[in-house]
Amino acid sequence: MKIFEYPSPLVWKELLQRPVFDSSGLQATVQNILKEIQRNGDEAVRSFTLSLDKVLLNDFAVPESAIVSAGSNIIPELKNAIQVAVNNITLFHEKQLQTDEKIETMPGIVCWRKSVPIEKVGLYIPGGSAPLFSTLLMLAIPAKIAGCKEVIVCTPPRKDGTVDEVILYAASLLGIKTIFSIGGVQAIAAMAYGTETIPQVYKIFGPGNQYVTAAKQFIQQEGIAIDMPAGPSEVCVLADETANAAFVAADLLSQAEHGPDSQVLLVTTHDSLTNLVLAEIENQLKVLPRKALAEKSLTNSKCIVLPNMKEAIALVNAYAAEHLIIHCKQPELIAEQITNAGSVFLGAYSPESVGDYASGTNHTLPTNGFAKAYSGVSVDSFVKKITFQQLSQQGLTNIGTSVAVMAAAEGLDAHRNAVQIRLNTLQ
Incomplete structure (x- = not known):
């Protein structure tokens, strides 16, 4: 893993690039x-x-x-x-x-949405x-x-x-x-x-x-x-001076062993942590059956040191990791400021592995920065939402003129007439 100390925000975009292969x-x-x-x-x-x-x-x-x-x-x-x-x-x-x-939006107008598998x-x-x-x-x-x-x-x-x-x-x-x-x-x-x-x-x-x-x-x-664009797996660990280097190393390796195109990222406000984590990675790598795969992944991976937590959070949000581990004091407060991530793990005793297997959350998540706009898989992923509306005569009377005026303003006279022809029968 390469170490980058106090990079300017001007180079973050380039620094946070995922591995690129000729496709x-x-x-x-x-x-x-x-x-x-x-x-x-x-x-x-x-x-x-x-x-x-x-x-x-x-x-x-x-x-x-x-x-x-x-x-x-x-x-x-x-x-x-x-x-x-x-x-x-x-x-x-x-x-x-x-x-x-x-929902009755106006008297005589009822709208609802139904989930259909x-x-x-x-x-x-x-x-x-x-x-x-x-x-x-x-x-x-x-x-x-x-x-x-x-x-x-x-x-x-x-x-x-x-x-x-x-x-x-x-x-x-x-x-x-x-x-x-x-x-x-x-x-x-x-x-x-x-x-x-x-x-x-x-x-x-x-x-x-x-x-x-x-x-x-x-x-x-x-x-x-x-479901979503989902490529090689990735994890970002956000750590401060309270972090356990062995825990952090284990979390990074748990994703690195997925394959050579995976990426892991350590973002920290504590500069001495990086060397401790790298030493732990070397020790833990020795006994991993998938050592060769993890080592290739680590060549795409980075340790980034930033001067304060505000900048660290900003960089983490810019990265939009599939998995984000907050290995800091008061992780709940930091989590409130996270806007881009697939799944977040709070505190020293919340390894990403539990989300992969058994905590209950879903591990099918957006990668490659797509967490800025996509959610992970949920029950909603397997349904479509159909909207319904039903108007009584009173409802159409209440809203009809507004619709007719708007349709006319857009030059869609047939739309206007579909309302007006009904209103004429109600007069």
């Missing part, structure tokens, strides 16, 4: 896969799964019997831990349900080096709470063509019965366009690598909704 070839590859699957369906999915994942699959669908029986080799401690996560995530997300309320949703669950069964919990639970009628899951196959058993066990707990063992761009394409085997959905959720992210962005341009 020109990537985009062409992604578009080619999307077009091929749109044209040739299952045949193209099978071909790309063989060429990219080195797995030949005759049938993409995971048998329901495999889902139901999953868990026989999972240790009880993990099963118990997953149940704790399910309980907490369910409780937190159930509280997000809202009661529809009718998105009928068909697709969940992409990353596999590869780290099968993220926790992501299935984070997406499937709010989908079920929202009332989505059709929930399908795509997740990459292992080399033997099977799906990770813990992912299947989590699916069985949540009543998910439709799972396909395909990953990457081909999974996004199959859910977006539909194939002979895989149904088309209306909205696609789930994080992934740069190829998956690019695929989601392309299909969004074609009218298929996605």
Whole structure:
């Protein structure tokens, strides 16, 4: 990690740049896969799964019997831990349900908004080096709470063509019965366009690598909704003189181990903390199984020292981290000043890992600065809001003249007439 001491606000924008990779070839590859699957369906999915994942699959669908029986080799401690996560995530997300309320804006005019579940949703669950069964919990639970009628899951196959058993066990707990063992761009394409085997959905959720992210962005341009732009994972730790260097180092490494394109950021008002944290990182790296990945991520990462907390908060808001850990005294006061972040963790004993797994909040969050405008996944992500209005004769009488005048002022006489023709019958 590179150390930057007291950088001027004039250089913050450049300093806070995420890792940039040449995506020109990537985009062409992604578009080619999307077009091929749109044209040739299952045949193209099978071909790309063989060429990219080195797995030949005759049938993409995971048998329901495999889902139901999953868990026989999972240790009880993990099963118990997953149940704790399910309980907490369910409780937190159930509280997000809202009661529809009718508002009388004027006498005789009633307006309301109704939450309607998105009928068909697709969940992409990353596999590869780290099968993220926790992501299935984070997406499937709010989908079920929202009332989505059709929930399908795509997740990459292992080399033997099977799906990770813990992912299947989590699916069985949540009543998910439709799972396909395909990953990457081909999974996004199959859910977006539909194939002979895989149904088309209306909205696609789930994080992934740069190829998956690019695929989601392309299909969004074609009218298929996605949850948010979600690229490589990132964390920012805001720390003062009270911070525990070992804790900070552990938090930074917990994100760095995701992959070489992840980024971690330490922002502190205590200049001596940086060297303490870097020493702790070296010590903790030695025993990490994913040491090589973490080391590559750390080359994209920075320690930034600022003269006071006011500037530190301003820089953190400019960065708009996916995960923000406030490792300071009185973290609640600082949190009140945070305007841009995906999810915030307050105090020394709130590691980002708890949000990834089991505290209850959702870990599917905006990255790459999109937290300035996007929220993380919630029950609201799985519903659409439809507005309604109903006018009585009195209501139209009360408001009709105002509408007619406004329509005329915009030169839309047919709009004006739709109101006036009714008013004429009420005179």
